[in-house]
Amino acid sequence: MSIVDAAGSESAGTYGDSDFVVVANRLPVDRDASDPDQEWRTSPGGLVTAVAPVMKAQEGAWIGWTGVADVDFEPFTIDGMHLIPVTLTNEDVLRYYEGFSNATLWPLYHDVIAPPEYHRTWWEAYVRVNERFAAKVAEVAAESATVWVHDYQLQLVPQLLRRMRPDLRIGFFNHIPFPPFELFAQLPWRDEILRGLLGADLIGFQRPADAANFRRAVRGRLGYQTKGSTVTVPDSGDLPGHSVRAEAFPISIDTPYLEELAADPAIIERAAQIREEVGNPKVIMLGVDRMDYTKGIRHRLKAFGELLAEGRLNVEDIVLIQIATPSRERLEQYKIIRHDVELAVGRINGEQADIGSIAVHYLHHSYPRDEMTAFFIAADVMLVTALRDGMNLVAKEYVACRLHDDGALVLSEFAGAAEQLAGAVLVNPHDIGNLKAGILEAVQMDPKTRARRMRQMRKKVRTDTVSAWSKRFLSELDAIRDSPEAIVPEPPAPAGRPAAQPAQPEPTGQPESTQPESTGQTPPAQTQQTVPETRSAT
Numbered sequence: 001m002s003i004v005d006a007a008g009s010e011s012a013g014t015y016g017d018s019d020f021v022v023v024a025n026r027l028p029v030d031r032d033a034s035d036p037d038q039e040w041r042t043s044p045g046g047l048v049t050a051v052a053p054v055m056k057a058q059e060g061a062w063i064g065w066t067g068v069a070d071v072d073f074e075p076f077t078i079d080g081m082h083l084i085p086v087t088l089t090n091e092d093v094l095r096y097y098e099g100f101s102n103a104t105l106w107p108l109y110h111d112v113i114a115p116p117e118y119h120r121t122w123w124e125a126y127v128r129v130n131e132r133f134a135a136k137v138a139e140v141a142a143e144s145a146t147v148w149v150h151d152y153q154l155q156l157v158p159q160l161l162r163r164m165r166p167d168l169r170i171g172f173f174n175h176i177p178f179p180p181f182e183l184f185a186q187l188p189w190r191d192e193i194l195r196g197l198l199g200a201d202l203i204g205f206q207r208p209a210d211a212a213n214f215r216r217a218v219r220g221r222l223g224y225q226t227k228g229s230t231v232t233v234p235d236s237g238d239l240p241g242h243s244v245r246a247e248a249f250p251i252s253i254d255t256p257y258l259e260e261l262a263a264d265p266a267i268i269e270r271a272a273q274i275r276e277e278v279g280n281p282k283v284i285m286l287g288v289d290r291m292d293y294t295k296g297i298r299h300r301l302k303a304f305g306e307l308l309a310e311g312r313l314n315v316e317d318i319v320l321i322q323i324a325t326p327s328r329e330r331l332e333q334y335k336i337i338r339h340d341v342e343l344a345v346g347r348i349n350g351e352q353a354d355i356g357s358i359a360v361h362y363l364h365h366s367y368p369r370d371e372m373t374a375f376f377i378a379a380d381v382m383l384v385t386a387l388r389d390g391m392n393l394v395a396k397e398y399v400a401c402r403l404h405d406d407g408a409l410v411l412s413e414f415a416g417a418a419e420q421l422a423g424a425v426l427v428n429p430h431d432i433g434n435l436k437a438g439i440l441e442a443v444q445m446d447p448k449t450r451a452r453r454m455r456q457m458r459k460k461v462r463t464d465t466v467s468a469w470s471k472r473f474l475s476e477l478d479a480i481r482d483s484p485e486a487i488v489p490e491p492p493a494p495a496g497r498p499a500a501q502p503a504q505p506e507p508t509g510q511p512e513s514t515q516p517e518s519t520g521q522t523p524p525a526q527t528q529q530t531v532p533e534t535r536s537a538t
Contacts, residue, residue, distance in 0.1 A: 015143045016139055016140035016141050016142055016145075017059055017140070018058075018059050018060060018061040018082070018140045018145060019058040019059045019060070019145050020054055020055060020060040020146050021060070021061050021062075021063060021137055021140060021146070021147045021148070022060070022061070022063070022148050022150070023062075023063045023064070023133060023137055023148065023149045023150065023154060023157060024063075024064045024149075024150040024151060024154070025064060025097070025101075025150075025151060025153040025154065026043075026064045026066075026067060027062060027064040027065065027066055027067075027085060028042055028043050028047070028048045028062065028081070029041065029043060029066070029078060029083065030043050031066070031067070040076070040078055047150065049257070049467070050467060050469060050470035052079070053467075054474065055080070055081050055082070056080045060081070060082060061075075061082045061140050062081055062082070062083050063086060063133065063136050064083075064084075064085070064086060065085065065086050066085045069088055069090045069092070069093050070087075070088075070090055072085075072087050073087075084136060084140055086132055086133055086136055087132075091125070092125055092129055095122045095124075095125035095126075096122070096125040096128070096129040096153075097153070098331055099117075099119065099125065100119075100123055100125060101152065102328055103116070103117050103331060103333075104116050104117055104122060104123075104187075105152050105153075106152070106176070107333075108183060108184070108186065108187060109152060109176050109177050109179050110177060110179075110388040111179065111183070111387070113293055113294055113387050114293050114333045116186070116187075118187070118188055123188070123189055126156070130154055130155070130156035130157050130160060130196070133154055134157045134160035134161050137157070137161055138161065138164040138165045141165060141168055143167055144168070144169070145168055145169070146168075146171070146474065146477065146478070147161060147168050147169065147170050148171045148173070148473075148474070148477075149161075149170065149171065149172045149173075149200070150173050150175065151173070151175045152174060152175075152176055155172075155193050155196045155197050156193070156196035157172075157199075158172050158196060158198070158200035159195055159196045159197075160196070160199065162199040162239060163238070163239065166239075166240075169477055169478065169481045170199060170200045171201065171202045171203075171474070171477040172197060172200040172202070172203045173203075173205075173249065173251075174203070174204065174206070174210070174390075175206070175251065175390055175391075176206075176390040177206065177210055177389070177416075178210040178211070178213045178214045179213060180216075181213060181216045181217045184213070184217050185220075190221055191221050191222065194214075194217060194218055194221055194222055197214070198218070198222075198224075198231065198244050201242070201243075201481050202244070202246075202473070202477045202480055203244060203245065203246040203247075204248070204473055205246070205249070206249075206250055206390040206416040207250065207416050208247070208248045210248065210390075211229065211248050215229075215246055229246055229247040230245055230246075231245075231246055245476070245480055249472060250416060250420060250464070250469070251391050251466065251469050252393075252464045252465055252466045252468070252469050253393050253396045253397055253461060253466055254465065254466050255400045255462050255465045256465070258400040259400060259401075259403060261369065261370065261401070262373055262376070262377060262400070262402075262403050263403060264370075266370075267373050267374050267377065268377060270371070270374035271374040271375075271378040272378075273374075274321075274375060274378040278319050278321065278361055279319065279356075279357065279358075281316070281317055281318055282317040282318060283317060283318040283380045283443055284319055284321060284378055284379045284380050284381070285320045285321070285379065285380070285381040285382075285383055285439070285443075286320075286321050286322075286323075286376070286378075286379035286381070286382050286398075287321070287324075287382075287384075287385075288323045288372070288375070288382075289322075289325070289386075289394070290325045290327040291324040291325060291326055291327045291329075291334060291337060292327055292334070292337065293334070293387075294388050294389065295385070295386050295387070295389075296385035296387045296412060297322065297324060297341050298337070298340055299385055299429040299430070299432065299435060300383050300429070300435070301322070301360070302344065302432055303432050303435040303439060304320055304348065304359075304360070304439065305344070305347070305348040305351075305352070305359075306432070306436060307439060307440070308348065309351070312436075313439075313440075313443070315352050315354070315357050316357060318443065319358065319359060319360070319361060320359065320360045320361070321360075321361045321375065321379070322341075322345070322360055322361070322362050322363065323363045323367065323375065324338075324341060324363070325364075325365070325366050326364060326365065326366070338364070341362075342364075345360045373401055376397060376398050376401035376402075377401055379398070379407065380406075380407055380408070380443075381407070381410060381439070381442045382398040382407065382410065383410050383439070384410065384412055384415060384417070385410070385412050385427065385429040385435065386414060386415045387412070387429055388414050388415075389414065389416060391416040391417055392411075392415040392416065393417075395409060395411055395417040395421060395424070396420075396421070396461050399421065399454065399458055399460075399461050400458070400461050400462075402454050402458065405451045405454040405455045405458065406447070406450055406451065406454060407450065407454060408425065408442035408443075408450050409421065409423070409425065409442070409454075410424065410425045410427055410439055411424035411425065411427070412426075412427060412429050413427065413428055414428075421457045421460060422456060422457070423452075423453030423454060424453070424457065425438045425441050425442050426438070427439075
C-alpha cells in the first residue's frame with residue numbers, strides 16, 4: 001500500500017515498525033547541559049506516565065521537537081521510550097510556536113483574555129510544521145498502528161495523516177479549552193482547523209462543554225450532521241466519509257506516585273523546613289503556576305493585598321508563597337504579566353511587610369518534583385485562580401499530596417478541575433470581592449469541614465488517575481475503529497459553568513469594585529455580548 005503525502009502524491013509503499021505512536025509538540029526530554037555524560041534527561045509529566053507503559057508494551061514511538069532549534073537529532077531511546085525528533089528552525093519556532101500556537105490559538109482558546117494576533121505568515125508556518133509532523137508519523141507507523149496526537153499545536157495532523165495513511169487509528173486530545181463558536185469564528189482559518197481535527201476517529205476534550213463547542217462549530221461552519229457525540233463527515237471525493245466521536249475525557253494525575261512522594265520522610269522533613277524558612281506562620285497559602293496571563297496571578301495578589309490592608313488577614317499569621325515558572329518569555333504578553341506580578345509583589349511587601357516578616361515569597365523558577373511535593377505538604381491553603389484553564393493539574397496534585405485529609409483548596413470555577421473537585425471553595429477570580437471571601441473561607445474553615453471536603457476530593461483523584469484516563473481513551477479509540485457503527489451518545493454538556501460558592505460577604509461600607517479594569521483583564525468571554533477586539537490578519 002502506498003503512502004500519500006499531504007499534496008496527494010505517492011511515495012514509497014512501505015510501513016514503519018511502530019504499532020503505537022504518540023505525537024506532541026515536544027518530546028518528553030530536556031537537554032542536561034550540566035552533566036557531560038548524559039545529554040538528555042526525561043521531563044516528568046502526566047502524559048509520560050500515561051503512555052509510557054503502552055509504549056513499552058508495544059513497538060511504541062514518541063514523535064516531537066527536542067526544544068533545540070536548527071539542530072537535527074537522530075532517534076534515540078531513554079527510559080524505555082523510543083523518541084523520534086522533528087527538527088524546527090528558528091523561523092519555525094518564531095512563527096509556528098511562538099506565533100500561531102501561542103499568540104493566535106492560545107489567547108483565542110482562552111476566552112480572548114489577551115487579544116489574538118492573526119498573521120498569514122504564522123498560519124503558513126503552522127501548516128508547514130504540521131505537514132512535517134504528519135510525514136514523520138506516516139514514515140514510522142506500522143500498518144494499522146494507533147496514533148495519538150496531542151494538543152493545539154498539531155490540529156492539522158489528523159487530516160493530513162488520514163490522507164497519507166488511511167489504515168491508521170487516529171486519536172486527538174486537546175489539553176486546553178475549545179472556545180465557544182462566537183469566539184472560534186474569529187479565526188480566519190477556522191474551517192481548516194475543524195477539518196484537520198475531523199481527520200481523527202476520536203477527539204478528546206477536557207470538559208463536555210468543550211466537546212459541545214467543537215460540535216457546534218462543526219455544524220455552524222461545515223454543516224456536518226452530529227448525533228450525540230458523533231460527527232458524520234461526508235465523502236469529500238479524495239477521502240471516503242467516516243464517523244468521528246468528539247467527547248470529554250478529563251485528564252488527571254499519577255496519584256499513586258504523588259502519594260508515595262508525600263509519604264517520603266525526607267520530603268516531609270523538607271516541608272517542615274519550608275515552614276520554618278518562611279517564619280512558621282499559622283497559615284501558608286501557596287500558588288503554583290506557569291507565568292501566564294490566563295492563571296489569574298494578578299487577581300490573586302490583588303485580593304491578598306486588600307485582605308492584608310483591610311486587617312482581615314495579618315502578615316504575622318499568614319504568608320503567601322507564589323511559585324511562577326518562567327514561560328514563553330520572548331512574547332510581549334508574557335513580559336507584561338511578569339512585570340505586573342513583580343510590581344504587585346513589591347507593592348504588597350513594601351506596604352504590608354516589616355523587618356523580619358514577608359507577606360509574599362515570590363519564586364520565579366522551576367522546581368523538581370520532590371521539592372514541589374514538599375511545598376504541597378507545607379501549604380495549608382492552595383490558591384488556583386485561573387481565569388480560564390482546560391483542567392489545571394496543580395489543583396489535583398495538591399489534593400493527592402494531602403495524605404492526612406487536611407488543607408483547603410480555593411479553585412476557580414473557570415478551571416476544568418472545578419467540575420471534578422466538588423470539595424473545593426469555588427470562586428470567580430474576576431470578582432475580587434468573591435475571591436477575597438473565598439480565601440477567608442478557606443483560611444478560617446474548621447478542621448472537620450476541611451477533612452470532610454478533602455476526603456471527598458482525594459477519593460476523586462484516587463479513582464480518576466492519569467492511567468485510567470489513557471486506558472479509557474485508547475480503549476474507545478480501538479472500539480470506534482473496530483465498530484464504527486457503535487454510537488455512544490455523550491451526556492449533555494452542563495448548562496453553564498459551576499457557580500462560585502457563596503462565601504462570606506464583604507463588610508458593610510464602601511462596596512467592593514469588581515470591574516475588570518481593577519486588574520487590567522476582561523471577564524470570561526462567554527458572558528460578553530460582543531466579540532472582543534482582535535488584531536486583523538496581515
